[in-house]
Amino acid sequence: MPKIITVTFSPCIDKSTSVPGLIPEKKLKCADPKLAPGGGGINVGRAIKKLGGHAIAIYPAGGYTGKYFNELLANEKVPSIIIESKNETRENVIVLDESTNQQYRFGMPGTALTETEWKQCLQAVDEIKDVEYIVASGSLPPGVPMNIYAQIAVIAKKKNARLIVDTSGEALKHAANEGVYLLKPNLGELSSLMGVEKINTDDIETVAKKVIGKGHCTVIVVSIGEKGAILVTKKETHQVSPPHVKRKSTVGAGDSMVGGMVLALSQKRSFKEVLQYGVACGTAATMNPGTELCRKEDVDKLIELIRSS
Numbered sequence: 001m002p003k004i005i006t007v008t009f010s011p012c013i014d015k016s017t018s019v020p021g022l023i024p025e026k027k028l029k030c031a032d033p034k035l036a037p038g039g040g041g042i043n044v045g046r047a048i049k050k051l052g053g054h055a056i057a058i059y060p061a062g063g064y065t066g067k068y069f070n071e072l073l074a075n076e077k078v079p080s081i082i083i084e085s086k087n088e089t090r091e092n093v094i095v096l097d098e099s100t101n102q103q104y105r106f107g108m109p110g111t112a113l114t115e116t117e118w119k120q121c122l123q124a125v126d127e128i129k130d131v132e133y134i135v136a137s138g139s140l141p142p143g144v145p146m147n148i149y150a151q152i153a154v155i156a157k158k159k160n161a162r163l164i165v166d167t168s169g170e171a172l173k174h175a176a177n178e179g180v181y182l183l184k185p186n187l188g189e190l191s192s193l194m195g196v197e198k199i200n201t202d203d204i205e206t207v208a209k210k211v212i213g214k215g216h217c218t219v220i221v222v223s224i225g226e227k228g229a230i231l232v233t234k235k236e237t238h239q240v241s242p243p244h245v246k247r248k249s250t251v252g253a254g255d256s257m258v259g260g261m262v263l264a265l266s267q268k269r270s271f272k273e274v275l276q277y278g279v280a281c282g283t284a285a286t287m288n289p290g291t292e293l294c295r296k297e298d299v300d301k302l303i304e305l306i307r308s309s
Contacts, residue, residue: 004048004055004262005128006041006135007121007152009144010110011059011089013069014038014251016290018096022104030095036291037073038092040138040166043252045078047259047281047293053266055135055259056081058124060117063088081128083120087111090141094251094290103249110141118144126155133262136175137166137255146170150178162265166258168192176216182265183217184258190222201227208232221261221275223254223282231275238272242283243305249289256294257282276306 014037017030037046045057057078061069062085069089073080093106125134134156136149145151149165153175156163162181165172168189176183176193190207191199193216199207201224208220212234223229228241260281264274280302284294 003128003131004053004133004135004266005125005131006045006055006057006137007125008039008041008057008059008138009113009118009121009148010139010141011037011039011042011061011069012108013065013072013089013091014094014291015091016094016096016249016251018098018289021099022095022097034290034292035068035072037069037076038252038291040255041135042073042078042138043255043291043293044135044137044166044259044262046073046076047252047256047285048263049076049078050294051260051263051281051296051299053259053263054079055262056128058121059083060085060111060113060121061089062086062111065089065091081124083117083124085111085113085117087113094249096249096289103251105251110139112142113144115143118148122148122151122155125152126159131156131159131161133162133164133266135164135166135258135262137164137258139167140171147174147178149175149180153178153180156180164258164262166254176211176214179215180217182219182221182261183211184221184223184254184261186223186225204230205232205237208237209234219271221278223257228279229257229275229282231271233271236271238275240275240279240306241309242279243302243309245283245287245302247286249291250286251291252293253282253285256285260294260299277303280306 045055066089261278264277284298
């Protein structure tokens with residue numbers, strides 16, 4: 001079985017609920033909240049598990065919220081390597097306004113990590129043997145250096161593992177400069193990486209090939225919102241548009257997409273099939289409320305629609 005590990009430096013408990021309508025200065029009656037373990041790599045690992053795959057999640061957790069986070073993830077049977085942190089694990093809040101079907105997402109500041117703690121995360125990555133894919137995903141909390149994903153890239157090369165990075169800003173630039181297997185920016189992140197104000201959809205293939213030509217990555221997947229995503233390598237370019245579905249939540253859609261792509265890569269599927277499966281997983285996640293991510297039965301239906309389109 002291919003070994004996949006995910007690394008998350010800023011995990012969180014996602015609390016999702018809904019209200020009949022958002023009205024200022026009023027006490028609003030919320031629906032029963034749903035709590036789920038979240039954060040980039042955590043959601044990738046959860047999605048892979050839901051799809052029938054297997055991934056090991058590496059992350060820091062601390063305090064009462066950290067203990068509860070660990071319990072939530074264990075309930076989903078995602079195997080983990082937990083680095084105990086001094087500070088409490090953060091919480092995020094997602095609220096659906098039922099009157100407009102609009103979702104409001106409140107992200108709390110990342111929990112600071114000490115040098116010892118983030119180095120223990122790196123050590124955990126380094127110590128796992130026979131790794132084929134490493135997914136480094138999500139934002140970085142205070143205390144963690146911006147080149148942390150570049151440091152993971154060095155470890156990945158030493159282990160002959162393929163590193164997938166899904167992040168933004170300076171962390172993305174450092175990772176790209178070191179060189180990784182796959183980058184998954186959106187249009188804004190790609191623009192920032194290239195130092196330009198804006199990139200049009202029609203120019204994505206040209207820009208992506210420049211990123212590859214600079215040695216930043218072997219594969220780049222650019223998400224373009226409701227239009228789906230574009231995958232580019234030196235020799236191939238594929239675009240996949242998602243089927244039309246009733247959207248209930250966008251939380252974790254990108255992470256579900258990454259999870260699906262990594263699982264497909266580990267199964268030695270073609271790049272076209274990898275992108276198709278990733279888009280199916282990301283779309284499936286939007287069909288479910290709150291933080292439920294994708295369901296395999298939804299993905300199986302959507303992938304048939306994508307293949308036949």
